[in-house]
Amino acid sequence: MTPAERRATQSLAGIFALRMLGLFLVLPVFMLEAGKYPGGEDLAMVGLAMGSYGMTQAFLQLPLGMASDRFGRKRVIVAGLVVFAIGSLIAALAGTLTGLLVGRAVQGAGAVSAAVTALLADLTRDTVRTKAMALVGASIGLMFAIALVAAPLLTAWMGLSGLFGLTFALTLAGIAVVLWVVPPEPRQHADVAQGRLSDVWRHGDLMRLNLGVCALHTVQMSMWMAVPAMLVQAGLAKASHWAVYLPALALSLVALGGLFAMERRGRLRAAMLLSIALVLVVQVGLSLLAASGATPSLWLMGLLLFIFFCGFNGLEATQPSLVSRMAPANLRGAALGAYNTLQSIGLFLGGALGGALMQWGGAAGLFAATGVISLLWLLWTWPLKPVGRAGAH
Numbered sequence: 001m002t003p004a005e006r007r008a009t010q011s012l013a014g015i016f017a018l019r020m021l022g023l024f025l026v027l028p029v030f031m032l033e034a035g036k037y038p039g040g041e042d043l044a045m046v047g048l049a050m051g052s053y054g055m056t057q058a059f060l061q062l063p064l065g066m067a068s069d070r071f072g073r074k075r076v077i078v079a080g081l082v083v084f085a086i087g088s089l090i091a092a093l094a095g096t097l098t099g100l101l102v103g104r105a106v107q108g109a110g111a112v113s114a115a116v117t118a119l120l121a122d123l124t125r126d127t128v129r130t131k132a133m134a135l136v137g138a139s140i141g142l143m144f145a146i147a148l149v150a151a152p153l154l155t156a157w158m159g160l161s162g163l164f165g166l167t168f169a170l171t172l173a174g175i176a177v178v179l180w181v182v183p184p185e186p187r188q189h190a191d192v193a194q195g196r197l198s199d200v201w202r203h204g205d206l207m208r209l210n211l212g213v214c215a216l217h218t219v220q221m222s223m224w225m226a227v228p229a230m231l232v233q234a235g236l237a238k239a240s241h242w243a244v245y246l247p248a249l250a251l252s253l254v255a256l257g258g259l260f261a262m263e264r265r266g267r268l269r270a271a272m273l274l275s276i277a278l279v280l281v282v283q284v285g286l287s288l289l290a291a292s293g294a295t296p297s298l299w300l301m302g303l304l305l306f307i308f309f310c311g312f313n314g315l316e317a318t319q320p321s322l323v324s325r326m327a328p329a330n331l332r333g334a335a336l337g338a339y340n341t342l343q344s345i346g347l348f349l350g351g352a353l354g355g356a357l358m359q360w361g362g363a364a365g366l367f368a369a370t371g372v373i374s375l376l377w378l379l380w381t382w383p384l385k386p387v388g389r390a391g392a393h
Contacts, residue, residue: 001128004183008123009132011181012116013139018174019081019112020140022088022167023053024147025154027224028241033160039097047225047355049101054217054347056108061344065114065337073119073185077112077178084110085171092164103164111344114337121324121336122186133321140316142253148245152238200335206326208384209319210339212276214346215377216315219279219370221350223308226290226363227301234296244302252309259314269384272318276381278311280374287367 001009034046068076084107091103117133124132154163200206231241262271282304289296289304320339327335357366 001124001131005124005128005132008120008183009135011177011183012120012123013136014177014181015077015081015116015174016113016136017139017143018170018177019084021143021147022163022170023107024144025151025163025166026160028148028151028228028245029155029160029163029238031225031228032238033155034097034100036160037095037097037100042097043359044352044355045097045101047351047353047358049097049104049351050225050355051221051348051351052101052105053108054221054344054349054351056105057111057113057344058108058341058348060109060111061114061340062334062337064111065118065340066334068115068118068337069334073115073122074178074182076115077119078175080110080112080115081171081175081178082110083107084112085168085175088164088168088171092161092168094161094164100160108344111340113343114340117320117324117336117340119182119185123183126325129321129324133317133324144249148249149242152241156239200327200338203326205384206323206335206338208381209323209326210342212315212377212381213319213339214342214349215373216279216312216319217343217346218350218353219283219346219373220308220312221347222354222357222366222370223286225351225354225358226286226366227305230286230290230296230363231298231301234298234301236298244298244305248302248306249309251306252313255310256313256317259317268318268322271314272384273378273381275311275314275318276374276378278307279315280371280378282308282311283367283371283374287364287371290363290367 030050031046034040034049039045064076064080087103087106087108087110089103090106091100094100094103117136120132120136121129151163154166158165228238228241231244232238236244259271259275262268285300285304289300320336323335323339353369354366357369361368
């Protein structure tokens with residue numbers, strides 16, 4: 001990478017990191033803490049509150065991605081972060097489960113992922129873009145690790161409302177990074193010729209990636225409706241869950257080097273299919289474990305989470321990079337907006353589906369459903385023909 005590319009990657013990864021740390025601090029404890037609010041005994045409603053963030057994101061990712069093509073990336077990013085901060089404040093002040101739902105929904109309206117990813121694509125060459133996306137993914141993974149360690153401790157000290165207040169502060173820091181650290185964006189983001197949005201939706205391989213990220217986040221959001229309770233069942237106190245999460249995640253980031261080796265050998269398709277297969281294996285393993293009725297083993301839970309994070313991190317690095325390569329040149333923001341729209345739909349479906357399945361079918365039913373989703377996703381992605389570096393150039 002050139003110095004300018006390193007600065008762009010590091011600063012934009014910082015924006016993602018600050019924003020995602022706020023979200024991840026809530027994720028491991030939301031299911032347990034939201035139950036303490038009035039109305040929290042309704043697991044389906046808790047799942048809806050958790051997933052409402054993705055619902056509003058799904059509506060706004062594409063419009064804001066297109067707006068970033070027209071009005072500039074930084075303007076859209078700052079505006080979206082302001083909305084996200086307002087939503088965090090609403091959730092921090094909420095006294096009921098309904099208030100939490102509203103706050104999460106307003107958070108989702110700050111849908112800046114497409115604009116941030118498009119700006120990263122604008123500021124990096126095709127030859128280093130997968131590395132840039134992977135570094136962003138690694139920063140998100142690091143924030144997840146920090147959140148898994150800190151969330152139970154912070155929750156014991158300040159409660160769920162305090163976590164949302166901290167998210168508000170982190171978002172303000174993200175706005176400062178956009179204004180004063182991120183390099184200037186290009187004067188022109190795309191070719192002069194106008195393209196059609198339908199080109200994005202009718203592109204077969206782009207839709208494989210779009211529906212793939214929807215499946216990925218449906219599965220991972222659903223998982224967190226059941227995994228914390230399984231760890232408690234295994235005898236691990238809520239405040240100590242980091243002792244399983246952190247090693248699994250850290251080792252998975254080390255294993256991410258194998259992905260780069262496969263890409264250098266031109267085997268990016270194989271790396272993606274392997275990552276999906278790993279996610280599928282984990283869902284089958286968790287389903288069998290939950291259906292057995294036996295007390296879960298902490299070692300087995302840690303192994304399954306390590307395998308899941310290997311697949312998840314690999315997909316988070318490769319899929320957005322491929323979208324930026326395959327997209328029509330003058331619709332990059334719109335294409336990444338469509339990608340992030342399907343990602344947000346997955347976040348909403350994962351929360352809503354996970355809560356409903358936990359209430360009606362328990363953990364075994366939930367993981368059976370996510371296993372079926374993962375299998376269909378693998379079959380759907382199989383015909384993908386990735387664009388290589390030379391082809392993208």
